Amino acid sequence: MSMEFLVKVDNNVYEISGLVTSISYSDRLNDGCSKLEFSYVGDILKVKNGSVISFKYDNVGIFYGYVFKHGQNKRKEITVTAYDQLRYCKAKDTIVVRGDSVTSLVKKMCNYFGLKTGALTNTGYTLATSIQDDKTWLDIIYSGIDDTLTNTGRWYSLRDEFGSIALRDLVDLQLNLVLGDESLVYDYKYDKSIDDEFYNQIKIVSDNESTGKRDVYITKDSGSIAKYGLLQYFEVLNKNANPSQAKSKADMLLKLYNREVETISLDCLGDTSVRAGSSFYGRIGDIELNRRLIVRSVTHKFLPVHTMSLEVAI
Known part of the structure; x- marks a missing residue:
């Protein structure tokens, strides 16, 4: 060491x-x-x-x-x-989003605060036009990352990499690492929940300027509703949304959220490659776990020995 x-x-x-x-x-x-x-x-x-x-x-x-x-x-x-560096981006401001992707917003943010940039992946998705008032730069970018995920299925991480702001596709953060039985893990806690971020009915509405009425789009999983009860996600789209966009987003949201949320906390010997957003293979026989996991949060402690505690999403 x-x-x-x-x-x-x-x-x-x-x-x-x-x-x-x-x-x-x-x-x-x-x-x-x-x-x-x-x-x-x-x-x-x-x-x-x-x-x-x-x-x-x-x-x-x-x-x-x-x-x-x-x-x-x-x-x-x-x-x-x-x-x-991202600490400085907690500042609130009025920010106009027009023709921007998450990538261009990150560039604007770093330019505004004079921050050093590193690898900025091009998300390729144009966010809806909006005026973001009295919100932090980070909140606006995280909202853009969520919108990009729900509309494209691609998930990105904004982070500081040893002094350079980076925007990474989570696919590019996959590690060739196994954590679990007989592989670095010495304790774990497992939870399965429908209490947070679980929805089996998606309701999306948008104002129709030509008719003066509000269009409603609903997609649902009747089997899931019968099993767990109706848990609804609701969102109002901007006026420029068309029916195909609304339906596509509703279908994507149902795919993302219509499953029990499984959370695992692991206590392990340390590995410096593990950061939030990175992923690894988790293998724990007691809970029949054998799949790739994404790190939601991690805390490394380096003295007297290197250990880490992480929370992962399945």
Whole structure:
């Protein structure tokens, strides 16, 4: 195991690997910035808010970001919280979406905040024209990612990759990794639910300007309704939507949401390739699990040994 932990304060760079007593890195899929929490002992370094943090583990770039919070106790133990570049994108604004894809919105966001960009996958899907008022840049982009998913079936992840903002197709984040029985996992928790993000009837409406009435499109799974009861998803489309678009979206939403939501939490030995949005093969005999899983969230802890806790979606 090798570790490089750099802190830049007032243009001076300090290597503090030998001083650090705890390191926790957390990442969530399309849910804000990643977070690094660490502590160190000693008064050789006075970290400040805005200080730059660079952390590598086994020569892999784990985190590059900025200090937003720090404190200390009587024992001179310093605790620090740092976030990646996406933290700055929590700012609210009025944003016009016109002829934009998620990719172009990400470019506009990074240009506005002066953020460094990396690999930005072209989603190829044009979002509906709208004026987004009093919303954060992140919320608008996440909404665009959801709309792209429901209309194309392609799922994307917005994330910071060691100091560069990236937009990735989840297909490109598949890992050649197995986690489960006799493979890194030492504990798990499994849940199956219809309480959240489960719908067996989709109702989509749009205002028809020519008739002055509201068109209604419904698609449903009668067998699922008989089994679980009617659980309805409702959405109002913009006025420019046509009947074929509404039907296509309703069918896609039913396909996405008409299934029990299975959630698995895993506690494992650490692997630096695992981030939110990446996927791996999960194999756990007790719950008859043998399939590819997508990481919803992950927390890595690096001291005294590298472990990780992840929540995955099936």
